Amino acid sequence: MRWPPAPWWFRVPSQLSYRLRVAEVVEETADAVSLVFEVDSGLVDRFAYRPGQFLTLRIPSDRCGSVARCYSLSSSPHTDDRLQVTVKRTADGYGSNWICDEVRAGAELECLPPAGVFTPASLDEDLLLFAAGSGITPVVSIAKSALAAGRGRVALVYANRDEGSVIFAGVLAELAARHPERFVLVHWLESLQGLPTPAALAALARPYRGREAFVCGPKPFMAGVRSALSTLEVPRTRVHLERFQSLGANPFERAEPVVAGEPRKASTVSVSLDGVVHRLDWPAGTKLLDLLLDNDLDAPYSCREGACSACACRLLSGEVRMLNNDVLEEEDLADGVILACQSVPVTETVEVSYE
Ligand SMILES: Cc1cc2nc3c(=O)[nH]c(=O)nc-3n(C[C@H](O)[C@H](O)[C@H](O)COP(=O)(O)OP(=O)(O)OC[C@H]3O[C@@H](n4cnc5c(N)ncnc54)[C@H](O)[C@@H]3O)c2cc1C
Structure with a gap:
């Protein structure tokens, strides 16, 4: 994470969680769905968000009451009326499969307000975006926002296993058609091109090396991009990473108040x-x-x-x-x-x- 410049300082406005109604469930690919939320007028301020931020959802469990999982907002505060998260099934995963299998329009989910610092300091600067698989969710929000509400240029390198697993293919094609001067979209398909190596990623990134970079995807992909950008001498301070991992702790439950073994001096x-x-x-x-x-x-x-x-x-x-x-x-x-x-x-x- 990089500390964001002052105007982009964000807050989770309250420790309270809220129930949001799912207005629609959109099947994006064979193993990914988007949940579109209705936000009551009284909660609109609480759920204001920056492109790239995420929601934390409470997922019920017979085993332990609930687990908490973060999902990035794939909607843009600048172009979309409703909040949307996009969830891709994780093999043997609990939360993602529960969402894909159980959540229907009309369901209510408990969640924390938007949070996160994976968000550009300014939508007017030129951006270099890297995404792989479900890592596209915060990145598409940033791209839509920058193109609609900013003046900068955007380059996106988006890696997937194969054509069928490309989430938001249509949305991205439409952005490319609408902003031919400002948006460069490069798809990388593992089925055709193999895994993207750091050298290949560096070649793709080279024309845009002066830009602020945002990277989200599986660990090996992020490591490859970091290595590529380091070869191109992009300063680490200009590289923003969002790591998708499951929470172990549960913010919806009361936390353990005191850590054992700490010195006793107040x-x-x-x-x-x-x-x-x-x-x-x-x-x-x-x-x-x-x-x-x-x-x-x-x-x-x-x-x-x-x-x-x-x-x-x-x-x-x-x-x-x-x-x-x-x-x-x-x-x-x-x-x-x-x-x-x-x-x-x-x-x-x-x-x-x-x-
Ligand atoms: C900031 C952030 C943003 C993210 N954004 C996205 C996004 O936009 N899209 C996306 O798809 N993912 C996103 N993720 C990843 C997401 O939060 C989850 O990590 C991912 O969906 C995998 O979760 P899972 O529960 O399916 O899998 P796992 O976490 O791998 O599930 C296995 C875990 O669940 C436990 N478990 C199994 N059965 C049960 C049960 N019955 N009850 C309770 N626990 C059980 C197991 O003990 C094990 O710990 C994001 C993560 C972060 C941190």
Whole structure:
């Protein structure tokens, strides 16, 4: 993740989850469906989103009550009236197969508001987009948004197993026809061309190497793109990655409040949130996000396991320890970015800011 420039700072507006009605289920390919949601007029502000952001859905389970899964919005806030996520079956996956098999129009799903930082700082800049398989979902939202509401040019390299597995083939062809001067679309089909190697990806990316890059797809694809962009000397700070992984923790359930084995010395923390500074006693071993929620502060979050960055904030002074971090890069850490859901206090006083 890269820390987004100030105007694009996003918030999950509340810890509350909401029930959204599925207005339509669209079969996109043999193994992918889109869920189109109806958002009540009273929730429109809560569900405002940036292109590239995701929803977290609660998926019921007889085994454990529920699991939480994130799904990127494939709709664009600039061109689509309704919110849409697109879910591709994962072999032996629980959540994705439940959605594809069980969800019908009229169903209601519990979800958290949009979150995520995989979103361009400006729709006016030139973009280089890479997607593979279901990784197209946030990327198509970015492409539609940039072409409709921005002035920049967009190049998209989109890899799939074969023609039948290309999600949004029609939407993308239409964008290409409507914006021939601004949109370059390159399909890569494994069935015809084999797996895309870093060298092949670098050759495709070379004309656009000066652009801000957004990458989403399976791990090996993302690794190949990273390697290609590094060969082309694209600065790491200009490469944005969205990793699709299942949440282990469940933000819809109450989290474990105290981490065992932490030193017993309590701290105090000063938190700047929504223009107000809050001073709180911070018990040892308590995660910052839990402390804030327990004090009824409207702090943003989604996964609660250090995987999604929705709870990112900035450490201004003092020291914290992060129990897990699957999303912040070295550059973020050097900038003082921390994940509230994983931070426990180290020093006696700590100062953080969400502004
Ligand atoms: C930011 C983000 C955005 C994403 N966007 C998309 C997207 O746009 N489209 C998309 O398709 N994917 C997306 N993903 C991936 C998605 O969240 C899931 O990881 C993916 O759908 C696979 O989930 P799954 O449950 O099907 O598979 P798995 O997670 O592989 O399912 C297996 C897991 O489910 C558990 N399990 C099995 N049976 C049960 C049961 N009965 N009850 C409870 N648990 C059970 C197993 O123990 C195992 O842990 C995104 C992920 C992230 C983090």
